[in-house]
Amino acid sequence: MEAAERSLKEIEDFISGHLKGKGILACSGGLDSTLLAVVASRVAGERLLTVFVDTGLMRLNEKERVKAIFDKHKLNYRIVDASEEFFSALRGVTDPETKRKIIGAKFIEVFERESADFGAEYLLQGTIAPDWIESGGSVRDTIKSHHNVGGLPENMNLKLVEPLRDLYKDDIREISSFLDLPTDVQPYPGPGLAVRIIGEITRKKADLLRSVTAIVEEEVRKALLPEQRPWQYFAVLLPVSTTGVHGDKRTYGGTVAVRVFNSIDGMSGTFTRLDWELLDRISTRITNENKEINRVTYDITNKPPGTIEWE
Numbered sequence: 110m111e112a113a114e115r116s117l118k119e120i121e122d123f124i125s126g127h128l129k130g131k132g133i134l135a136c137s138g139g140l141d142s143t144l145l146a147v148v149a150s151r152v153a154g155e156r157l158l159t160v161f162v163d164t165g166l167m168r169l170n171e172k173e174r175v176k177a178i179f180d181k182h183k184l185n186y187r188i189v190d191a192s193e194e195f196f197s198a199l200r201g202v203t204d205p206e207t208k209r210k211i212i213g214a215k216f217i218e219v220f221e222r223e224s225a226d227f228g229a230e231y232l233l234q235g236t237i238a239p240d241w242i243e244s245g246g247s248v249r250d251t252i253k254s255h256h257n258v259g260g261l262p263e264n265m266n267l268k269l270v271e272p273l274r275d276l277y278k279d280d281i282r283e284i285s286s287f288l289d290l291p292t293d294v295q296p297y298p299g300p301g302l303a304v305r306i307i308g309e310i311t312r313k314k315a316d317l318l319r320s321v322t323a324i325v326e327e328e329v330r331k332a333l334l335p336e337q338r339p340w341q342y343f344a345v346l347l348p349v350s351t352t353g354v355h356g357d358k359r360t361y362g363g364t365v366a367v368r369v370f371n372s373i374d375g376m377s378g379t380f381t382r383l384d385w386e387l388l389d390r391i392s393t394r395i396t397n398e399n400k401e402i403n404r405v406t407y408d409i410t411n412k413p414p415g416t417i418e419w420e
């Protein structure tokens with residue numbers, strides 16, 4: 110038996126041992142929660158409901174991509190559009206930790222609604238080792254509260270099952286590939302674009318960042334083969350306006366930072382020494398296709414001291 114098959118069996122055994130009734134699972138479309146949804150559904154079948162919450166903070170076409178995987182693996186699932194609720198809960202909030210806590214609580218509220226309807230007793234989560242290590246789960250102080258750990262309300266009335274808790278990203282990739290799931294998926298934070306919109310979050314800003322993010326992803330994918338692609342490549346919308354020029358007119362527009370990052374497990378890493386021509390194409394497309402943006406910067410911070418996400 111190869112290593113991935115053994116790990117898969119361990120996860121399945123863990124789920125059989127802990128999931129004693131109906132369970133609900135939040136799948137964000139990321140590698141971790143997608144793997145968990147597929148494995149748990151192999152074990153629990155219709156006893157498991159997989160929920161994809163459209164927070165309004167997902168990337169372009171994320172919902173459609175995830176739906177195709179759910180259909181292919183015949184999951185019992187629901188796609189819930191809760192975007193209006195998230196945007197209204199986040200109105201006026203600028204503090205990063207507060208945003209994460211609000212999103213965490215909102216997620217649980219939506220789940221609890223869905224799970225009451227489904228009659229679930231268990232909440233399955235795709236938390237992996239770096240998530241809880243960095244959330245102060247052991248001896249370390251809280252670095253950032255990852256929403257799937259630090260943001261859980263105390264009074265949650267679902268029993269938590271975390272079958273991937275001891276795994277790292279490379280384990281997840283191996284098992285996913287063994288199950289023929291897409292592995293060319295960048296890690297994507299639970300709070301989504303919220304941790305990449307600095308300052309207040311609005312639907313308009315989320316739409317703008319979605320469009321900019323799609324450009325970064327498209328250009329990196331066009332230029333680099335899957336095995337050459339960095340750990341993550343995305344954009345951050347900054348609350349900074351600067352002067353620019355369009356034709357012979359001065360303009361006052363927004364700023365984005367492009368973050369392209371190399372890492373093995375997300376715990377540490379370095380900024381990617383991206384080819385200048387590629388950076389040029391990214392920058393030119395961003396400003397051509399989004400007239401509100403007139404400045405593109407490149408983040409050259411390693412981790413530590415910077416985290417990968419900006420919030």
Ligand code: XMP
Pocket residue numbers: 240243253254255256257296297298299300341375376412415416417418419
């Ligand atoms: P940071 O920004 O802490 O991120 O260097 C390390 C890795 O974790 C991802 N990340 C998250 N993943 N929920 C997640 O499941 C979260 O709240 C979250 N925040 C950050 C980040 O994208 C990077 O890959």
